[in-house]
Amino acid sequence: MLVLGIETSCDETACAIVQNGTKILSNVVSTQIDLHAQYGGVVPELACRRHADILIPVLDRALKEANVSLSDIHRIAVANTPGLIGALLIGVNAAKALAMTTNLPLVAVNHVEAHLYASMMPLLQEGTPLSELFPALGVVISGGHTFLAHMESASSYKILGKTVDDAMGEAFDKVACILGLSYPGGPKIEQLAKTGNPDLFPLKPGRVKERPLDFSFSGLKTNVLYLAKGQGSNKHSVLQIGASDKNHLAASFQKVAFDDLVTKIRLTCQQALTPYKYLVFGGGVSCNLTLRETIQQAGNLPPALWPPKGLALDNAAMIAGLAYHLVPEPSPLHLEAKASFFIP
Ligand code: KG4
Numbered sequence: 598m599l600v601l602g603i604e605t606s607c608d609e610t611a612c613a614i615v616q617n618g619t620k621i622l623s624n625v626v627s628t629q630i631d632l633h634a635q636y637g638g639v640v641p642e643l644a645c646r647r648h649a650d651i652l653i654p655v656l657d658r659a660l661k662e663a664n665v666s667l668s669d670i671h672r673i674a675v676a677n678t679p680g681l682i683g684a685l686l687i688g689v690n691a692a693k694a695l696a697m698t699t700n701l702p703l704v705a706v707n708h709v710e711a712h713l714y715a716s717m718m719p720l721l722q723e724g725t726p727l728s729e730l731f732p733a734l735g736v737v738i739s740g741g742h743t744f745l746a747h748m749e750s751a752s753s754y755k756i757l758g759k760t761v762d763d764a765m766g767e768a769f770d771k772v773a774c775i776l777g778l779s780y781p782g783g784p785k786i787e788q789l790a791k792t793g794n795p796d797l798f799p800l801k802p803g804r805v806k807e808r809p810l811d812f813s814f815s816g817l818k819t820n821v822l823y824l825a826k827g828q829g830s831n832k833h834s835v836l837q838i839g840a841s842d843k844n845h846l847a848a849s850f851q852k853v854a855f856d857d858l859v860t861k862i863r864l865t866c867q868q869a870l871t872p873y874k875y876l877v878f879g880g881g882v883s884c885n886l887t888l889r890e891t892i893q894q895a896g897n898l899p900p901a902l903w904p905p906k907g908l909a910l911d912n913a914a915m916i917a918g919l920a921y922h923l924v925p926e927p928s929p930l931h932l933e934a935k936a937s938f939f940i941p
């Protein structure tokens with residue numbers, strides 16, 4: 598089965614063709630980083646306009662690179678939640694139009710679930726049946742979401758702990774901004790941290806009263822701000838530390854954030870009634886190689902599944918891949934885009 602996936606939930610316009618849920622025939626991503634970097638974050642209105650301009654050329658390229666035409670496709674899949682509402686609408690409406698004109702089934706995909714699915718794709722490609730991966734602990738660490746989920750399947754899960762303020766990627770971006778680094782900040786923090794001493798600054802992880810599995814990054818971020826720009830400063834204040842301290846601060850922030858994640862993953866695993874077969878990581882922060890090392894060295898945890906190259910950041914191959922396992926919409930014209938998705 599050939600699935601055409603469409604992804605426009607934030608600042609990447611992407612289309613991909615995936616066969617039987619795992620074999621990627623094409624995976625075209627047009628990033629808008631250049632457009633948003635000067636503003637220090639994604640500007641929704643600009644993101645929507647760029648999606649509208651570029652989606653058809655991206656679709657054409659995805660078909661061409663896969664060496665197929667629309668008439669070879671069996672399903673259209675689109676990320677319809679969560680994300681920026683205007684941005685989601687561009688992809689959803691394009692997918693609806695395609696489904697209606699080609700008479701193909703339309704599948705709605707949750708973008709965050711697709712991030713987790715991306716990490717399962719290599720094992721599935723090797724022939725492991727999807728059902729054999731569960732129960733698994735889903736670890737979502739993206740720019741928009743951070744949570745731990747008990748997964749019974751690729752799309753049924755229970756949230757066990759979540760952030761009460763910023764997502765982890767967002768915290769990386771905000772700390773990067775404090776240190777004068779451009780958007781997106783995650784990869785730049787990782788880079789700076791390589792030459793920093795992670796034990797030099799006394800940072801503490803965020804705690805949420807009586808909810809040991811929940812995350813909070815806002816206190817940690819303010820801590821970084823005051824260390825970088827002085828007590829009581831704000832993000833517009835002038836940086837008061839030199840280059841080497843910047844590296845130490847980046848390293849200290851990264852270490853505290855990752856150690857906090859390990860602590861909560863471990864606690865979740867200890868509380869599980871049935872042991873998790875895998876830790877399934879999803880979202881942009883899972884690109885971070887220092888995190889992968891930290892998890893590997895933590896010991897006594899289930900084996901970790903990481904998104905393969907090209908599938909960690911926003912892309913449409915994960916959308917098309919997951920759609921293979923889902924049930925199409927009964928009525929494509931009624932599919933709606935939803936900005937936020939309910940976390941039980
Ligand atoms: O999953 P993603 O592409 O978008 C959302 O669905 O939100 O994640 C983007 C986020 C950004 O906040 C970015 O700074 C972060 O992932 N990120 C990283 C790294 N690469 C991307 N964070 C830490 N280390 C990285 N190497």
Ligand code: ZN
Nearest residue numbers: 712739910911
């Ligand atoms: Zn994403």
